[in-house]
Amino acid sequence: MIEIKNVSKSFGDKQILTDISAIMETGKTNLIIGTSGSGKTVLQKCMVALFEVDEGEIIFDGKSLTAMQEEERKELRQQIGMLFQGSALFDSMTVEQNVKFPLDMFTKWPLSKKMERVNDVLERVNLKDTNKKFPAEISGGMKKRVGIARAIVLKPKYLFCDEPNSGLDPQTSILIDKLIHEITKENNITTVINTHDMNSVMEIGENILYLYHGKKEWEGTNKEIIFNKHDKLNEFIFASEFLRDAKDMRMLEEKGIIDNDRNMDDILREGGANLVMEGGDSNKPEE
Amino acid sequence: MTLFSTIGSYLLLIKGMFTKPENIKMYWKELMHQSVEIGMGSLGIVAVISVFMGAVSAVQTAYQLTNPILPKETIAQIVRDTVILEFAPTLVCIVLAGVIGSKIAGELGNMRVSEQIDALEIMGINTKSYLVAPKILAALITIPLLVVLAMVLGIYGGRLAGSLGGILSTDTYDKGLIENFIPKNVWFALAKAYTFAFIISSVSSYYGYNVKGGALEIGRASTTAVITSCILILFADYILASFLL
Ligand SMILES: Nc1ncnc2c1ncn2[C@@H]1O[C@H](COP(=O)(O)OP(=O)(O)O)[C@@H](O)[C@H]1O
Numbered sequence: 001m002i003e004i005k006n007v008s009k010s011f012g013d014k015q016i017l018t019d020i021s022a023i024m025e026t027g028k029t030n031l032i033i034g035t036s037g038s039g040k041t042v043l044q045k046c047m048v049a050l051f052e053v054d055e056g057e058i059i060f061d062g063k064s065l066t067a068m069q070e071e072e073r074k075e076l077r078q079q080i081g082m083l084f085q086g087s088a089l090f091d092s093m094t095v096e097q098n099v100k101f102p103l104d105m106f107t108k109w110p111l112s113k114k115m116e117r118v119n120d121v122l123e124r125v126n127l128k129d130t131n132k133k134f135p136a137e138i139s140g141g142m143k144k145r146v147g148i149a150r151a152i153v154l155k156p157k158y159l160f161c162d163e164p165n166s167g168l169d170p171q172t173s174i175l176i177d178k179l180i181h182e183i184t185k186e187n188n189i190t191t192v193i194n195t196h197d198m199n200s201v202m203e204i205g206e207n208i209l210y211l212y213h214g215k216k217e218w219e220g221t222n223k224e225i226i227f228n229k230h231d232k233l234n235e236f237i238f239a240s241e242f243l244r245d246a247k248d249m250r251m252l253e254e255k256g257i258i259d260n261d262r263n264m265d266d267i268l269r270e271g272g273a274n275l276v277m278e279g280g281d282s283n284k285p286e287e
Numbered sequence: 288m289t290l291f292s293t294i295g296s297y298l299l300l301i302k303g304m305f306t307k308p309e310n311i312k313m314y315w316k317e318l319m320h321q322s323v324e325i326g327m328g329s330l331g332i333v334a335v336i337s338v339f340m341g342a343v344s345a346v347q348t349a350y351q352l353t354n355p356i357l358p359k360e361t362i363a364q365i366v367r368d369t370v371i372l373e374f375a376p377t378l379v380c381i382v383l384a385g386v387i388g389s390k391i392a393g394e395l396g397n398m399r400v401s402e403q404i405d406a407l408e409i410m411g412i413n414t415k416s417y418l419v420a421p422k423i424l425a426a427l428i429t430i431p432l433l434v435v436l437a438m439v440l441g442i443y444g445g446r447l448a449g450s451l452g453g454i455l456s457t458d459t460y461d462k463g464l465i466e467n468f469i470p471k472n473v474w475f476a477l478a479k480a481y482t483f484a485f486i487i488s489s490v491s492s493y494y495g496y497n498v499k500g501g502a503l504e505i506g507r508a509s510t511t512a513v514i515t516s517c518i519l520i521l522f523a524d525y526i527l528a529s530f531l532l
């Protein structure tokens with residue numbers, strides 16, 4: 001469990017994060033969502049002390065990262081894995097060397113044992129036959145997989161992912177999301193994911209934190225998010241026509257007004273549309 | 288940033304290097320890698336400029352020494368002393384500031400911008416000591432060696448130009464080389480080489496390590512690194528000359 005307690009952060013006179021408190025739960029995929037520039041990356045980097053917080057505290061399972069000395073931090077960081085937005089693979093090393101690097105640095109294992117672990121994790125992220133390739137020679141989706149493999153090779157207790165599916169096609173995105181979700185469950189990791197992808201939110205949003213201009217505006221689960229009554233959040237999640245319609249359908253379904261066998265005309269005739277509006281929808285069609 | 292805060296954060300970078308390595312073997316590997324990159328990488332250019340530098344100074348000295356009373360051996364002495372005292376350490380290091388400085392600043396800048404430095408930090412690695420210290424150490428090992436090589440090749444270049452151009456015979460040249468030789472000059476040149484090696488590697492590491500922004504800033508950081516190193520080298524050259532000679 002990671003606790004964020006009243007965290008504020010500014011760069012110069014520009015306030016980026018304002019008084020954020022939240023809890024990232026163990027064994028769950030915790031999502032930080034918000035538009036670009038809302039402060040997701042800064043919050044995540046504050047959580048791992050790549051940025052120092054101005055105020056507040058970050059607590060990893062009862063131990064305050066904020067209060068730690070450099071040496072203690074280095075120790076804690078060996079339990080942290082991080083997947084960066086641009087993958088951040090070492091371009092002078094092959095895929096295999098990238099994944100092996102943390103093992104080289106922090107274990108005294110013999111080469112055979114290291115290679116076994118490397119091949120295990122590469123297999124876990126469904127990468128084969130790329131061991132000897134350089135990052136420049138593989139696709140964006142593969143880079144993310146290598147990034148995940150490198151992040152989990154030391155069996156971390158905490159996993160941070162900054163927009164794991166930015167720049168990927170929708171299909172690959174979902175695969176990556178599912179992969180992170182599965183790994184989280186398998187190893188009971190506390191996973192924190194930054195995203196602005198609604199697919200991710202719906203698929204793996206077990207605990208969601210919504211940031212708006214550096215403030216926490218909402219938190220909840222993917223089940224709660226569809227029916228939330230928060231205007232700004234709704235603007236964010238229902239930015240697309242398609243999702244708005246999908247939501248309306250879902251509400252009708254929930255209320256038992258439609259099932260897949262009946263068509264929309266029937267429902268409208270019965271006054272289903274009014275029910276949608278009563279349901280607290282902030283995106284009313286037209287008035 | 289003001290001059291003082293730049294100097295301050297430069298000193299903090301240097302101070303930050305002195306921590307216990309997470310894994311000695313990996314640091315050693317990185318040092319070897321950097322030594323090859325920095326040393327072997329600049330071997331060719333150093334060899335070429337030293338030979339020509341010696342050759343040109345032989346030809347020009349001969350051109351200026353028109354007084355027939357002066358023995359031909361003087362040419363060899365002048366070539367030897369200018370090469371050892373100034374050309375090999377200073378000129379070579381100015382060139383190396385361009386070659387090595389931009390390489391270091393570019394490499395670190397790229398690692399910063401693509402978050403590779405953050406990735407190392409998050410693993411619990413002190414990047415100041417893992418990335419910067421081996422570069423500085425490698426420069427301190429290889430640059431003085433390159434300077435010594437430049438001395439030898441420079442003097443050889445003068446010898447070659449002298450005989451090819453019919454200025455003086457190789458025998459006369461060799462005789463001139465050992466006349467009035469001051470060994471202290473070589474130590475002085477080495478002192479310069481160590482100083483310049485530190486300037487080049489640390490200054491360009493500083494600018495590369497602290498890149499903010501994107502690809503454009505990497506180029507800008509490289510340029511700043513090279514210019515700053517060159518100015519500091521010339522400044523240090525003057526200071527050392529005034530104190531040690
Ligand atoms: N190192 C930095 N220095 C100054 N400002 C920064 C820095 N990093 C991010 N910012 C600013 O913080 C704000 C939030 O950025 P970020 O957290 O990257 O947003 P996102 O939610 O898209 O990840 C942006 O306005 C950005 O310009």
Ligand SMILES: [Mg+2]
Nearest residue numbers: 040041162163
């Ligand atoms: Mg971001």
